[in-house]
Amino acid sequence: MRAITFKETGGPEVLHLADLPTPTPGPxxxxxxxxxxxxxxxxxxxxxxxxxxxxxxxVTGLEAAGHVAELGEGVTGVSVGDRVTAYLPDGGGYAEYAVVPAAFAFPLPDTVDLRTGGGAALVLTTAYGVLAGAARIARGDTVLIHAAAGGVGGAAAQLARALGASAVYGTASTPQKAAYARDTFGYDDVHVRETFPESILAATAGRGVDIVLDPIGGPTRLASLDVLAPFGRIAVYGEAARHPDLTLPILPLWKNNRTLTGYNIGDLSRRTPETLRHHALSALSLAASGDVRIDITEEYELGEAAEAHRLLGEGRNRGKVVLRVAGE
Structure with a gap:
């Protein structure tokens, strides 16, 4: 089978197209x-x-969609030929065939095509999990989402609204990305990240927000503490800026009624796979009903994976990027 592989770490140029044996599913x-x-x-x-x-x-690739080709021993509830979207905790999605634990292969609703499904399993599951699991969103909460124009950010804005948020704000790295996110995903407003604390406090009349979703880290995470309303919580789910880890004192969290929480889909896949599956199916149900959509803005051929990585690495991406492996 054709697959995109790398043998050493480095820039996008380490990715190359290779011919590998088709894997066999285990129990x-x-x-x-x-x-x-x-x-x-x-x-x-x-x-x-x-x-x-x-x-x-x-072979990297954390999510993919396609048709079931073979069942491993003991797998029930799914048949060869079924359409699925899959979260791949060990990678393998950048290939013509991928092995996935059956618990992480989710039936693709009839209203969701394979192209959308290819960018759904990780994005929707993470967005739902960080809101409902880590941040414990409640009806009437106000939400701030960093990286508002990205795949998870765009899905999270719509999911937050579907789960009862009264206002959804975002931040983006450029005015152009802010405008895209505001127009595409239904944010109340999206601010340029450099000046977001002042903007968010002004938008909320000084109260701050109940929830901040942060995949950025570093100074953005630190500044987010100052825009939390009483009993507000920052839900961390990434380190996109790749800054050194923060060292935070605990007393200011207590004295200012603040909470810091986290969401890591890989940890869930190892320790509570049933929770991960519940998050995925709940989010896919909302996508099937039309409450949430994934905006695919870029599509590359499998052999162009390096170009797709270059786009993300340079921060030029908006919405969701997919690789076309076999198409519909």
Missing amino acids: GELLIRVAYAGVNYGEVQHRLGDFGSPTGDT
């Missing part, structure tokens, strides 16, 4: 013939070595 797994694969910043981090050094020909 509790299934094999999917990939139609589309999502491109995520987590895969950029994988390529850069944030998840460790590669061993041999390594």
